[in-house]
Amino acid sequence: MLSKLTKILTKRIDSKLVTSCILVYSLVLGNTVLAEYRPPADQKPPTTRTTSTVTRTGGCRGDKQTTLTALAPQKHTGQTVSSHPTFAWFVPDTESYPLEFRLYRYEVSGDRTLIQKIQLQSDRGIMSFSLPLDTPLVAGQRYHWQVVLLCNPNRPSSALVTGADLDVVATPHELASKLATTNIPQQRSHLYASAGLWYDALSTALTATNTQQRLELDLLEDLAKLEDISDAHTVKYSSRIRPIIELERQQNTSYLY
Template sequence: MKWIQACLCLAAFSLPICWNFIPVSALTPHKQDDHTPKTWQMSQVFKPPKRGKPPASAGGSTRSSSCFKGNKRLTPLIPSDKLGLTLAKHPTFFWYVPSTSVKTAKFLLLADGDREVLYETVFTLPNEPGIISFKIPNSAPALAIGKTYHWYFTIVCNAEDTSDNPLVDGWIERTQAELPLSQALAKADLWKLPALYAEAGIWHEGLTALVQLRRTEPRSLKVKMDWRQFLKSVGLNAIVSEPSIDCCTADNSLPK
């Protein structure tokens, strides 16, 4: 866990931007496509749940590093208070990784006030810059409902001197959907899921659904608008145009 000591922080997040509901009459479903969004669907502005903030930590983003080409920063896709809710036992995380020749990244998930290592792994980064994802494998311990976990993600530029290794961190809490939400989710297709999650303040599944739509419907104006609004509403303006890269899976689970 030596690499945690390289924590750096960036305190710049834009103010949330909220748009009114967007009419999508032009997107009325055709007979050939039952998954086209309906006219009632809202713009994807994320509404954070009303709850206390997580403990102070390393910071949502780091300064520029010699790891990266240019002045772009490693950026986690998380709400501005750094706490994301999930319904999943094994959730998916997302980060923007700038252009780099470094190929190794580390992920660490801690429990019980950082006293217990729940999961730790390394994986190989893609060759191109963009938004990557990592899903905790089903073989890892499941997140418990109502419990908050602290995660760290770092790019291993220098295995000997970690001071130049860009590192970001955040918090995740598994929650349980109330009956009205769980019923709506059970009936919803992929087009409707982002709006339901965004309204309920469920960050990780809302983002995951939008990434899936962005990949399967790359030409959809509705998807592009919802993606932009979802990220801008939590201050992630700088990465709304970055591509989603097909990555990553664990190369090796490190011992606890």
């Protein structure tokens, strides 16, 4: 009788121990920053390099430290598997200005067709915008997006413009299987980033953001390293990302004290 009772107690203890270990492992894994962006294996150059259209540094008020910047690859074309992707950019000005989001579709001829123009209001820091449900993107198609900061609506020449190309691709079967196993934003962002899906990785990272963990800044660090090459265009873009990361980290630190 005593031997039987001992076995029952041992089973219960072992069961609780296993459950506790699984819980601890899940918590540790869920709180670990995993995202690391790796470009697509079949990197494709962008059709348009919009960053070069920002002819001056700073914002509308002449802030020399940071510039209106699309948070997307410039050396290669970023990818997404979403029909309604999220786009992100950085606004340097604390004062709010009218802002336009524009989306273009590349035609077979290479020309661009404007398919969406949305009026927004700028907000200092990292801004993001997700396409509305009535504007689905098509897999296999290339698009171009722009953000136009209207410093003075009466003087179009004063506007700041930035943007990037993006390719919409089908979800790889292996990635779909892995995504089905987790709802943890940090893990999902890592899966997207490892698969070379910049827009999906960044979008997921932004949803996981809190004052202690800025997963999107880690992705931007990866992007800055990738863009920091001898090509004058991408080096210039990389030099715009790094001050943004520094400012956002400083702001994050100030929230903690």
